[in-house]
Amino acid sequence: MADSDASTPVVQVEGLVKRIGRVRAVDGLDLVVRRGQVMGLAGPNGSGKSVTLKVLLGLVRPTAGQVRLFGEPVRPGAPVLARVGALIDGPGFVPHLSGLDNLRLAQRLARRSRAAARAELAEVVEVAGLGRAIRRAYSTYSHGMRYRLGLAQALLGRPDLLLLDEPTTGLDPAHILEVREVIAAAARRGATVLLSSHLLSEVEHVCTHAAVMQEGRLVTSGPVGELVGPAGTVHLAVDDPMGAARVLRAVPGVRGISVEDGAVRAAGDDLRPLALFGALATAGVRVLAFREGRSLEDAYLALVKGRRLAPPDPPADEGGSRGSPDVCGRPPEP
Amino acid sequence: MRQAARAVIRIELAKQLSRPRTYLTLGALAGFALALTVALGATGPGQVEHVGDIPLLLVPSTSALTIPVIALSSTMKFFLPLAVSVFAGEAVAGEARWGSLRYMLGRGVSRSRLLAAKGAVAALLSVAAVALVPIAAVAGGIVPFGWHPLVAVDGSASSPLQQAAATFQPGEALARLGLAAVYVGAGMTSIFAFAFFLSTVTTRPLVAVAGGVGLTILSRVLNADYLPGVAVLSPLMPNNDVDLWQHLFQQPVQTDGMLHFLVLQAAYVAVFLGLAWWWFGRRDVLA
Numbered sequence: 001m002a003d004s005d006a007s008t009p010v011v012q013v014e015g016l017v018k019r020i021g022r023v024r025a026v027d028g029l030d031l032v033v034r035r036g037q038v039m040g041l042a043g044p045n046g047s048g049k050s051v052t053l054k055v056l057l058g059l060v061r062p063t064a065g066q067v068r069l070f071g072e073p074v075r076p077g078a079p080v081l082a083r084v085g086a087l088i089d090g091p092g093f094v095p096h097l098s099g100l101d102n103l104r105l106a107q108r109l110a111r112r113s114r115a116a117a118r119a120e121l122a123e124v125v126e127v128a129g130l131g132r133a134i135r136r137a138y139s140t141y142s143h144g145m146r147y148r149l150g151l152a153q154a155l156l157g158r159p160d161l162l163l164l165d166e167p168t169t170g171l172d173p174a175h176i177l178e179v180r181e182v183i184a185a186a187a188r189r190g191a192t193v194l195l196s197s198h199l200l201s202e203v204e205h206v207c208t209h210a211a212v213m214q215e216g217r218l219v220t221s222g223p224v225g226e227l228v229g230p231a232g233t234v235h236l237a238v239d240d241p242m243g244a245a246r247v248l249r250a251v252p253g254v255r256g257i258s259v260e261d262g263a264v265r266a267a268g269d270d271l272r273p274l275a276l277f278g279a280l281a282t283a284g285v286r287v288l289a290f291r292e293g294r295s296l297e298d299a300y301l302a303l304v305k306g307r308r309l310a311p312p313d314p315p316a317d318e319g320g321s322r323g324s325p326d327v328c329g330r331p332p333e334p
Numbered sequence: 335m336r337q338a339a340r341a342v343i344r345i346e347l348a349k350q351l352s353r354p355r356t357y358l359t360l361g362a363l364a365g366f367a368l369a370l371t372v373a374l375g376a377t378g379p380g381q382v383e384h385v386g387d388i389p390l391l392l393v394p395s396t397s398a399l400t401i402p403v404i405a406l407s408s409t410m411k412f413f414l415p416l417a418v419s420v421f422a423g424e425a426v427a428g429e430a431r432w433g434s435l436r437y438m439l440g441r442g443v444s445r446s447r448l449l450a451a452k453g454a455v456a457a458l459l460s461v462a463a464v465a466l467v468p469i470a471a472v473a474g475g476i477v478p479f480g481w482h483p484l485v486a487v488d489g490s491a492s493s494p495l496q497q498a499a500a501t502f503q504p505g506e507a508l509a510r511l512g513l514a515a516v517y518v519g520a521g522m523t524s525i526f527a528f529a530f531f532l533s534t535v536t537t538r539p540l541v542a543v544a545g546g547v548g549l550t551i552l553s554r555v556l557n558a559d560y561l562p563g564v565a566v567l568s569p570l571m572p573n574n575d576v577d578l579w580q581h582l583f584q585q586p587v588q589t590d591g592m593l594h595f596l597v598l599q600a601a602y603v604a605v606f607l608g609l610a611w612w613w614f615g616r617r618d619v620l621a
Contacts, residue, residue, distance in 0.1 A: 020620075054618075057436070057439070058439065059439055060618040060619065061616070076439065077442060077445055077446075077447070080442070081440060081441060081442030082441060084441075084442075086437070086440045088437075088440065089436065091433065092433020092436060092437055093434055094349050094352075096354060097349075105348060105349070108344065108345050109338075109341060109342075109345070109442075109443065110441075111338075153437065
């Protein structure tokens with residue numbers, strides 16, 4: 001096999017260009033995904049993520065550039081595609097057949113012994129988690145049920161590479177967690193995952209690595225931890241930002257304070273949120289919410305606004321050129 | 335290789351044979367043939383039916399074997415082209431509309447193989463549609479009209495004083511009916527190929543189906559028999575001479591124009607199936 005060398009990238013995209021009409025949907029993309037990575041292809045709608053995944057599946061012909069999976073060039077019908085499971089542009093099944101029959105049909109494409117096929121089918125039916133509804137016509141399924149069946153189909157054959165396009169779209173929080181667990185389980189058994197999402201928080205939660213696209217180009221890529229930067233900051237949503245800033249400057253370890261859109265960002269070494277909460281409580285400032293570090297979304301926004309990516313800006317008061325910090329989490333009662 | 339091809343054909347067959355649409359279409363054709371039998375029986379014995387442009391003069395109450403001749407004549411210009419257009423037009427576009435086309439291709443199924451499987455299954459259903467009409471007509475006519483020789487009067491060669499009647503024993507009549515069905519089936523191949531090509535171009539099956547039916551209608555409109563001014567175009571229209579099989583029931587048999595018609599069908603098939611293969615192999619599957 002071409003990928004006998006473990007160092008061969010699972011996905012290798014070089015100078016990919018795809019024109020659709022007059023639009024350059026993908027514009028010179030270079031991307032490498034290595035074995036075992038869970039790579040998030042992030043970016044706003046229309047940034048070229050889905051088209052890139054379709055090129056990887058041999059569904060769309062590149063205008064220029066090269067695409068390889070496991071070291072083999074991708075073209076329509078390439079044998080290497082048998083090693084790929086995909087959920088692209090939403091699920092697609094025969095509407096008058098049951099979910100189970102649809103999975104059986106999809107399974108027929110792979111040559112397996114009957115026993116292996118049965119075990120594998122039971123496995124993915126479990127992933128779909130549709131209960132008795134698995135025997136109902138697909139046309140009667142809700143949006144969420146269809147996505148879960150789509151994910152189950154993607155896992156048929158225990159693919160070495162999973163290509164997932166917005167896999168949690170329209171799912172409720174419980175099912176989003178299930179999908180994340182499925183992705184994590186696939187990664188644990190050694191599969192490589194490339195998933196696209198316009199939700200950077202999704203990528204941050206699920207992926208080990210991220211590549212951010214905008215207008216068909218790669219903005220940045222790397223391990224999520226590196227992209228997000230060190231967690232030497234604490235964001236605090238408070239009822240009196242200016243008062244909080246005065247109080248926090250006096251807290252040991254705080255090297256800088258900035259106030260942005262009603263929130264305070266404290267930067268420093270070894271910051272302890274409880275110490276900050278205590279100081280604020282003593283001063284009568286109420287903490288509404290807090291978050292440590294910065295999100296991938298912050299990093300992305302900073303990047304596309306011309307700021308340098310990680311580490312965070314030097315701790316100093318600055319104008320609110322950035323959007324409102326995405327604070328989350330509830331503080332403990334002081 | 336061969337195993338993979340068989341798997342794709344089996345998958346396609348399973349999909350199409352589980353579709354209510356398949357049975358509705360075939361059922362409607364069989365139902366039409368049976369309804370025709372009932373209607374012809376209700377008109378009473380001795381009623382003469384004028385079939386086709388010759389015309390053939392048939393008395394349905396004399397034999398069940400007259401019914402398939404009338405049924406084929408009644409369905410070959412619209413119902414059969416419609417059925418064939420449905421099967422061919424939905425073959426690829428239907429799968430694209432379901433969203434499952436990208437998953438078939440995304441699993442590494444070769445586009446040529448998938449197209450061949452879809453074409454083969456759609457062709458099989460189209461053959462079933464053409465065969466079903468005379469079979470249902472014969473089956474429906476046996477009880478009311480009996481199993482007797484087929485008597486066909488050549489309306490073009492008859493005068494009030496002398497009838498040019500040909501009598502065909504049941505076995506021979508069945509053989510000629512078989513040839514007639516094959517000829518009608520061959521006449522559907524141009525429509526099949528055109529609708530199948532459209533099916534690879536659009537993701538809306540209705541457009542491909544309408545295209546097949548539209549070609550049939552265009553063919554009937556540009557017919558020099560009714561509109562002499564289009565004599566240049568008329569020989570190129572794929573459906574104009576689909577009724578020449580009726581000459582198989584004349585004595586002696588007239589085969590003028592049949593070869594031209596069959597060659598024309600082959601040309602349409604070669605062009606449009608070739609285009610379908612060329613286009614489907616290159617198109618971006620975005621749906």
